[in-house]
Amino acid sequence: MLSIFRRKNQDRMKKTGLESSVSSEDLFQVSEESAEEEIFTDLSLHPSWNIQSEQMYVLRFLNNELPPLKPNQISLSGIEIRPDQAGVEVTAFVRNSLTKSIKFQEVNLLLLDSNKEVIAKHTFDLSELGDLPAKSSRPWSFLFPASALLKSEFEKEGWTIAFELKKKHQLDLHETWEQSIALEEKEKLEKLVQSIQPPKQGEVNFMGIQAKSADSGELHVTVLIRNGHDKNMNIQQLPLQVEDASGEVIAKGGFKLDNFEIKANTSKPWTFIFPSSLVTKEKPDLSKWKVYPIQ
Incomplete structure (x- = not known):
């Protein structure tokens, strides 16, 4: 009643x-x-x-x-x-x-x-x-x-x-990216975030965007960190490894981040640089690759 x-x-x-x-x-x-x-x-x-x-x-x-x-x-x-x-x-x-x-x-x-x-x-x-x-x-x-x-x-x-309507999953740029990347590049990232399936409720996942080997032997990996939670999250340390097209681990290392916040229901891009000492393959096949946190 x-x-x-x-x-x-x-x-x-x-x-x-x-x-x-x-x-x-x-x-x-x-x-x-x-x-x-x-x-x-x-x-x-x-x-x-x-x-x-x-x-x-x-x-x-x-x-x-x-x-x-x-x-x-x-x-x-x-x-x-x-x-x-x-x-x-x-x-x-x-x-x-x-x-x-x-x-x-x-x-x-x-x-x-x-x-x-x-x-x-x-x-x-x-x-x-x-x-x-x-x-x-x-x-x-x-x-x-x-x-x-x-x-x-x-x-x-x-x-x-x-x-309570769930807001559309959005791009969240770090202030250093906001100040440095071109408008065209920002628009590409926004279109990418809107074109892919958002993470499930409560899920956090990592999507590789770009991987490049530098002449110095470093490996530059740009990752989209996707937060499906309804709360902001902070990452202080992040151990990552990268596999190339052969499925072989080509780089592995831990990264310290300074109050790195990913807002609720957003995706934030970030570039991780593996120094040559952490790159385990001289000529990796980057035609296909993946990056993921080390458990």
Whole structure:
């Protein structure tokens, strides 16, 4: 049962949450042309629900108070928030302004306070919500477990429940690269990062971009370090080895890095120079090669 129906006094009920909307294109890769500027959403209950007429009246009243949506919007409209020992339970309307029904899968949701600071973040399986009809609002309850809370004290009014959209994987250049490489080279790197499959959630991998043998015997290897985490990461030391087309290890060594940060969900290029003393093959075949960290 929704938390709003566990209140002792329904007459004093007050909607304390705000509205947050995202583009249907961002969430479902769906977009429609529409002549409507404002779309009002009809109340929709889950097919398995069987509620009393008084409770239906409450939901209709709350739904009628909702602001209209714009075309191609998916929205969460907070109703009530109830902290307890299990975490924080949030009641909200899930809203759809499309002219077709939608079905959610797993979504990442944020709970924000009145200052838009994160109270909690959690992944929910919203397939349980069922098919959300066209131009409709469906009330639902979300439990952010205690383990998902980032702060325990917050205002109980002016809060927001919102979809957390993963940002597009981007290029992150070290300041020395930002200052030294040509614009054309930067554009090539950006196109490369956008053209390849981003790393999986929580994955860090290394992609070789360029390998050159210098006349001095050094081996210059440019690597794209790809961070699939939603947090920044720092690398202090990195042991690497390189194989050429024959599969033979041609260089091996450790590198110390000074506060080398790769921002969340970004790829950062860096050139590692193996001195001749660490290069084990005089004429490596660099028509095909790979570089990877030494475990």
